[in-house]
Amino acid sequence: MDSIFDLTLAEARDLLVKRDLSAVELTRTYLSAVEALNPRINAYITVTAEAALEQAKAAEAALAKGEAKPLTGIPLAIKDLFCTTGIRTTAASKILGNFVPPYESTVTANLLRDGAVFLGKANLDEFAMGSSNATSAFGGVENPWKRQNSDAALVPGGSSGGSAAAVAARMALGATATDTGGSIRQPAAFCGIAGIKPTYGRVSRFGTVAFASSLDQAGPVARTVEDCAILLGSMSGFDPKDSTSADMPVPDFAAACKRGVKGLRIGIPKEYRLPGMPAEIEALWQQGIAWLKEAGAETVDISLPHTQYALPTYYIVAPAEASSNLARYDGVRFGLREDGVDLKDLYERTRRAGFGEEVRRRIMIGTYVLSAGYYDAYYLKAQKIRTLIKRDFDEAWGKVDAILTPATPSAAFGRDEKRDDPVAMYLNDVFTVTANLAGIPGLSVPAGLDAQGLPLGLQVLGKSFDEETVFAVGRAIEQAAKFTATPALKAAA
Template sequence: MTKLTHLTIKAALEGLKKKEFTASELVGAHIAASESARHLNCYITETFDSARAQAKEADARYAAGKALPLDGIPIAMKDLFCTEGVQTTAASNILRGFVPPYESTVSGKMKADGLISMGKANLDEFAMGSSNTTSAFGNVINPWKRKGDNRDLVPGGSSGGSAAAVAARIAMGATGTDTGGSIRQPAAFCGIAGIKPTYGRCSRFGVVAFASSLDQPGSFARTVEDNALLLRSMAGYDPKDSTSVNVPVPDYAAACGGSIKGLRVGVPKEYRVEGTNAEILALWDKGVEMLKDAGAEIVEVSLPHTKYALETYYVIAPAECSSNLARYDGVRFGQRSAGENLIETYENTRAEGFGREVKRRILIGTYVLSAGYYDAYYNQARRVRKLIWQDFIDAYQKCDVLLTPTAPTPAFAIGENTQDPVTMYLNDIFTIPASMAGMPGMGVPVGLSADGLPLGLQLIGKPFEEETLFKAGHALELAAKFDALPQLLAA
C-alpha cells in the first residue's frame, strides 16, 4: 500500500470508506510527517491535538455510516483565515497572540464537511509577498532543491506554508488566498495544483483583509480533482460578505475527466514577456501541444493592457491595504507598544508590529490616495483596471479558457531576489491580470526545469466557469504526467 501521506484526497476518502485505514491513522501519519518536516516551518500554530480529537470523531461517523463529504482529511489552513479559539496571526507581530472569537465562513464550511486542520500555515505577512520571506514567524522552506545546490529555496508566496505543506506531504490539501498570485505562484514553485476561483466565489468573511477587491480564498492539492473536492466545500454565497455572489456551486469533481474536444484555448501573445525563463516559454509551448492533442482548438488572443497590470496592481492593492490595516492600532487587540501619548502609542505599535514590506505598501497606498495624487494614481489605476477586465471579456469572444505560464522563473533561493522589491513584484506578472479582472485562475504542475525544479502553467477562465478550468486542468494534468517528488521525500 502507498504511504498514507502520499495518497490523494480522493483515494484517501475511498480508503476511509472501505475501512482500509482510519481517520486517526491518516491524521497520525500526517502529524508524524509534519514533525519530521518542522524545519520547513510550514505552520505558525500546530493544532495536532485538536486534529487527533477530530479524527476520532470522524472515525465514529465512518463507523456509524454517517461520514461527512470530506470526513477525516487532514489539511493546512492558511493563517489568514480566522479560526475560533485558535491563534490567528496573518504572520504579523501585530497579531501575535490574537485568538479570534469567531470562525471564517470558509474554514467553518470546511470543518462542517469533515476536513481536519493540522495547523495554521505560514505566509507572507498579511499575504504581502511572493516568497514567504516577509513572515514575522520566519521563512518557509520549499521542499524542493536545485540539482547539485543545497541552498534553501523559497516556496513562493504569499501562501508559502500551505503550498510547501502539500508538496512535502504533511497535509493532503490546504487553503490559500490569492490577491495577485498568492495561490498560483506558490503552487508552481512547489509542483502542486492550486485554484483561485472567481472573485466572489468564496466568502471573505473572517479572512484577514489585504486588498479587499482582489482577495479571494482558494485551494491547494496535489491533483486537480482534489482541488475540485476542496473548492466545492469552500465556495458558496455568504450573506456576511456583500461581494460574494449568489450562484449555485456545481460538483467540480464531476467536470474532471470530461473531454476537452472543441474547447477553445486562447494563447495571449502579450504574455511572451522579456525576461521570462526560456525553459518556461518552452513548457508553455509544450502545454499548448498537450491541450491540442487532447482535442482543444488553439487560438491566439490579445490582452493589450497586460503590460499595465503590474503597475496598476501596485496602486490598487496598496491603496486598499493602507486602509484595511488602519485597524491595527494597538487600541483593541493584538500588539500594543505603549507610548507617552496616543500618537506615540500608534507610532510605536505600528513601527514594531509591522514588517518592512507591509510598511512599504501602507506608505505607497497612503501616498496614492492622498489629495493631489489621487487622480494621477488611484483613479487612473481604476480606469486601467476596467480596460484590463475588458481585455479578458473581448478575448473570451474567441476562446473559453486561456493558457499562460504561471511564474516567469522556477523557485529561487532565499535572499536571491530581495535587493530590489520590483524584481520580487515581477514574479506575479502572469497572475496579476486575472486577479485585476476577477477571473478564476488555476495553476497546474507540468514539468521540471533542467536543474530539477517544478514548473507550472496557468489556466484562466470565464467568471464562475470554474468547471471549465477543472476540465482543462485535468486534461493538462493527464497529459503532463507530473509525478516528480521533492528532494525532501525522494531522499
C-alpha cells in the same frame, strides 16, 4: 501504494469511506510528518495536534455510522489568515500578538461542516504581502524542492508558501490559501502542486484577514487538480456575511474534471511572451499547447492589449486598499500595544514595532497614492486601467473558452536572491495579477521541470464563475504532463 503519503486526497477519502483506512491513523501519520519536517521547512506557525486528533476521532465515529461527508477525516493545513475559533490567528505578523478569534471564518466553518481535520495554521508572508514567504514574523518557509546537487534553501513562493510547502512535503493532504495577485498559483507552481484562485465572489471572505478587499479571494492548494476541485466544492457557497459573495449554486467541480477538452477553444495571448522570458518557460508553454491540441482542443491566438499595464496597476490598487484595511491595527483594540507618551505616539510606536518592512512599504505606497494631491494621478487612473484589463478578457471570451499561459516567469529562486530588490520580487506576479484585477478564475498545474530539476507550472484562466471549464482544461494538462516528480524534503512512511 508504497506509502500512506502517496495517497491523493481523493484516494484517501475513498479508503476512509470503505473503512480500509482509519481517520485517526491518517491524522497521526500526518502529525508525525509535521513533527519531523516542520522544524526545517517551517510550514506551520501553530500545530493543533490535540484538536486534530479529536476531530479525527469524531470523523472515525461518523464513518462507522456511514455518515461520511465530502471531507470526513481528511487532514488539512489552514493558512494563518483564516480566523479559527479558539486558535491563535497571526496573519504572520507581530501586530496581532496572540490574537485568538472568538469566531470562525466561513471557509473554515464550511470545511469543518464537511468533516475536515485541521492539523494547524500554515505560515505565510506577513498579511499575505509577498512572493517568497520571506516576510513572515515567524521566519521564512523553505521550499521542499532542491536544485540538482545543491542543498541551498529556495523560497516556496508567496504569500501562501506555508500551505504549498506543507502539501508538497506531505505534511497535509490539502490546504487553504488566498490569492490577491497570485498567492495561490505562484506557490503552487514553485512547489510542484496544483492550486486554484476561484472567481471573485465564489468563496466568502468573511473571517479572512483582509489585504486588498477587491482582489482577495480564497482557494485551495492540493497535489492534484481533482483534489483542488473537491476542496473548492466545500469552500464555496453564498454567504450573507460577505457583501461580495455571489448568490449562485456550487457546481460539482470534481465531476467537471472528467469532461475533457474536445471542441474547446483555448486562447494563447501574445502579450504573455515577455522580453527575456526563459526559453524553458516558452518551451513548456508550447508543450502545453500541443497537449491540449492532442486532447481535441483548438488553440486561438488572442490579444490582451492592456496586460502590459497590469503589474503597475496592481501595485497601486493593492497597496491603496491595504493602507485602508490595516489602519485598524493601532494598538488600542486588540493585538500588540507599545507604550506612548500620548495616543499618536502609541499608534506610531505600535505600528512601527508590529509591522514588518514589506508591510510598512506597502502602507506608505498606498497612503501616498490615496493622498489628496495624487489620488487622480495614481489610484483613479489605475482603476480605469483595471476596467480596460477586464474588458480585454470580456472580449476574448467571445472567441475562446479558456486561456493558457505560463504560471510564473521562472522556477523557485534562492531565499536570498531577490530579498533586497522589491521590484524584482514584484515581477514574479507578472502572469498572475491580471486574473485578480479582472476577478476571473485561474488554476496552476504542475507540468514539467526546469534544467535544475525544479517544478514549473502552466496557468489556465477562465470566464467568471466557469471554474468547471478551468478544471477540465487543467485536468487534461495534468493527464498529459504525467508529473510524478517529488521534492527532496518529504515525509515517507
